[in-house]
Amino acid sequence: MNDYNGIKTKLLHANYLKDYLKNNNLLNLKYLSEKENNSIIFPIIKNFNLNNLDFDCSFVKCNFKAKIMKKTYKDLVLQIIPSELSFKFNKAYDIFGNIAIVEIESELIPYETEIAKILIESNDKIKSVYKKSGAFEGEFRIQNYIYLAGIENELAEHCENNVKLNFNIGDLYFSSRLSNERKRIANLVKLNESVLIMFSGCGPYTYTIAKNSFANKIISIEKNPKACYWANINLDKNKLSSDFIKEKYLKKKEHFDKIKFKGPLHVENHCGDVREIIPLLKKEHDYFDRIIMPLPHIANNFLDIALLVAKKGTMFHLYDFMDLSELENIKLKIKKECKIHGFDIEIKNIEICGEFSPNIKRICIDFLII
Ligand SMILES: C[S@@+](CC[C@H](N)C(=O)[O-])C[C@H]1O[C@@H](n2cnc3c(N)ncnc32)[C@H](O)[C@@H]1O
Numbered sequence: 001m002n003d004y005n006g007i008k009t010k011l012l013h014a015n016y017l018k019d020y021l022k023n024n025n026l027l028n029l030k031y032l033s034e035k036e037n038n039s040i041i042f043p044i045i046k047n048f049n050l051n052n053l054d055f056d057c058s059f060v061k062c063n064f065k066a067k068i069m070k071k072t073y074k075d076l077v078l079q080i081i082p083s084e085l086s087f088k089f090n091k092a093y094d095i096f097g098n099i100a101i102v103e104i105e106s107e108l109i110p111y112e113t114e115i116a117k118i119l120i121e122s123n124d125k126i127k128s129v130y131k132k133s134g135a136f137e138g139e140f141r142i143q144n145y146i147y148l149a150g151i152e153n154e155l156a157e158h159c160e161n162n163v164k165l166n167f168n169i170g171d172l173y174f175s176s177r178l179s180n181e182r183k184r185i186a187n188l189v190k191l192n193e194s195v196l197i198m199f200s201g202c203g204p205y206t207y208t209i210a211k212n213s214f215a216n217k218i219i220s221i222e223k224n225p226k227a228c229y230w231a232n233i234n235l236d237k238n239k240l241s242s243d244f245i246k247e248k249y250l251k252k253k254e255h256f257d258k259i260k261f262k263g264p265l266h267v268e269n270h271c272g273d274v275r276e277i278i279p280l281l282k283k284e285h286d287y288f289d290r291i292i293m294p295l296p297h298i299a300n301n302f303l304d305i306a307l308l309v310a311k312k313g314t315m316f317h318l319y320d321f322m323d324l325s326e327l328e329n330i331k332l333k334i335k336k337e338c339k340i341h342g343f344d345i346e347i348k349n350i351e352i353c354g355e356f357s358p359n360i361k362r363i364c365i366d367f368l369i370i
Contacts, residue, residue, distance in 0.1 A: 002061035006034070006041040013055045014040045020053065021119075023335065027366060031202070073122040075163075080118070081111050093119065094176050096156035096169060098127040101145065117148035127151050130169065135346065140172035140224040147181065163207040164237040172202055172227035181353040182208040185317055188366075189213035192262050194290040196281070196309060197221070198274045202230035205292055208224035208240045210267055217266045221277045228271035240267055278305050287311040293318045296362060300330075300337060307341045314369045321356045322363060334365065346370050 005028070009017050021027035022040055031043035043064045050057060074091040081089060085107050094101040100119055106114045115131035130145040137143070139311045145154070158165045160179040167174060182205055189195060191214040197205045200220035209215055222228050270277045291306050293299040296319045306316070322330060331347055347367045354362035 002045065003061050005043060006060045006062040007057055008039050008041045008043050008060045009055065011035070011040055012334060013057070013063050016055070017053070017057060018042060021182050024048070028064075030067060032067055034064060036163070038069055040308065053339055054079060073119055076118045076122060077111075077115050080114050081108060089115075089370035095158075096167075096174065096176055097128070097158040099127060099153065099156050099169060100126045100129045101169070101328050102129060102131050102148070104131045112148055119152050123224050128153050130154075136173060140227070142170070142224075143173070145169055147179075163204070165202055165207070165234055166237055167202045167230040167234075168226070172224055174201060174204065175335070175354075177354055178204070179208075181351070183212065184351065184353075185209065186212035188245065188315070189215050189290060191196050192216040194285065195219070195285075195290045195292065196288040196306075197292045197294075198278075198306060199223075199293065199295040199299075200231065200269070201294075203234045204261055205294065206267065206269070207229065207234060207240075208238050210265060211238060215265065216262045217268075218268065219281060219288075220269045221270045221272065221274050223271070223273050231269045233345065235267060235269060240265060256362070264310045278308055282309050285309070288314060290315045290317070292316075295319065296321045296356075300334060303334070303337045304341060307338065307343060310343065314370075316345075316365070318365045318367070318369050319353075320363055321360050322360060322364065323359050324352075324363075327363075330365070334367065338369070344370050 007017065007021070018027070021044060021196055026044050028043035028045045035041065036306050041060055041062045043062070047059065074089070077089055077091070077348055078086050083366050088105040088107050091104070100123070101118065102116065104115070107193040108115065112131060119129055120126050128150040129148045131148050132144045133144040135143070153309045153310065156165070156169050156170045156174065160176065165174070186209045189209055193213075194217040195209055195215050195216045197218065197220040200206055201223045202214065203220060206218055206220045218232065222231060280331055286309070288309050291310060291314060293302065293306060293316065295302070299318050299320060310316070318334065320330060325349065334347075335345055345367045347365060351366065351367040352361050353364055356362060
């Protein structure tokens with residue numbers, strides 16, 4: 001086999017063979033495949049048993065062209081920082097619209113502007129780079145940011161899951177890394193559900209659910225006045241008008257025809273403390289089918305107030321940070337807290353949806369009032 005570095009088959013079988021090579025780690029990714037009349041030759045790493053393939057192919061020798069590898073953000077940064085500091089470089093960053101947020105370790109501060117410029121050059125979407133300064137602080141979980149490079153602009157025009165979110169990055173808590181988690185929740189929402197979002201920020205859960213589910217009522221509560229301001233701006237930005245709703249239902253007509261939607265969709269943003277707003281909501285809205293509590297660390301301190309508007313069948317999504325070895329304790333704690341208020345629960349799912357540190361995960365506990 002030493003002379004053979006490729007495998008040849010008819011173009012007809014190209015996709016199948018390529019998948020087989022990839023799945024079995026046999027494709028040599030350093031080289032480009034070659035076409036020859038009606039055949040294709042893929043570069044391979046080693047010989048293997050052809051009996052596993054149920055179409056004609058043969059090993060061949062080929063002079064493959066090497067792939068030109070574009071240097072990544074990380075490759076370029078590693079060229080400008082001392083090699084002994086390379087382990088301090090964190091290539092992960094958040095993106096809020098055209099703004100990238102990086103984390104810079106103190107040893108890399110002398111190189112931070114250069115690092116930020118490299119990031120802008122390596123990603124066409126990024127126009128501004130800021131770095132995190134300190135941790136999320138205070139009741140409103142606000143993060144401070146320091147400008148590093150590009151256009152000085154703190155107004156994020158972020159898009160995710162068909163939702164537009166505008167906000168000033170220094171005004172409120174937001175994490176783009178949770179967009180999949182928000183979509184997961186929206187996918188769980190059933191037709192005509194009433195949903196309560198506690199600690200709603202500028203509305204990422206509110207509008208992800210409004211635009212990606214058939215909820216009938218979505219009520220959000222947020223205490224930070226600046227986040228409330230942006231949540232209302234985002235209500236307009238997302239055009240949850242009757243025309244939009246009609247269009248959405250028409251797209252899913254078969255669904256709409258089968259079960260009656262109790263429209264129109266009702267979206268309400270409340271600015272204030274959940275402890276003050278929820279008792280008022282109880283008078284107007286009674287109970288909710290789903291309650292979302294995205295306030296890790298202390299969400300369970302608010303279970304008593306959330307349970308005021310819960311009933312048998314209400315599904316909760318409560319977020320927390322924890323070492324997974326603590327999971328059984330937190331499950332027991334939630335069960336106990338609900339029991340004190342007269343509710344039995346069934347924990348349906350624990351979703352790991354992020355990382356606070358290598359050992360501490362962000363989790364969502366999905367539990368049902370039974
Ligand atoms: C971790 S952030 C989540 C924001 C948003 N749901 C998101 O995912 O981007 C928690 C939010 O809860 C708000 N908050 C904290 N205590 C609150 C309270 N007692 N009542 C209402 N909102 C509160 C904070 O201002 C903050 O915006």
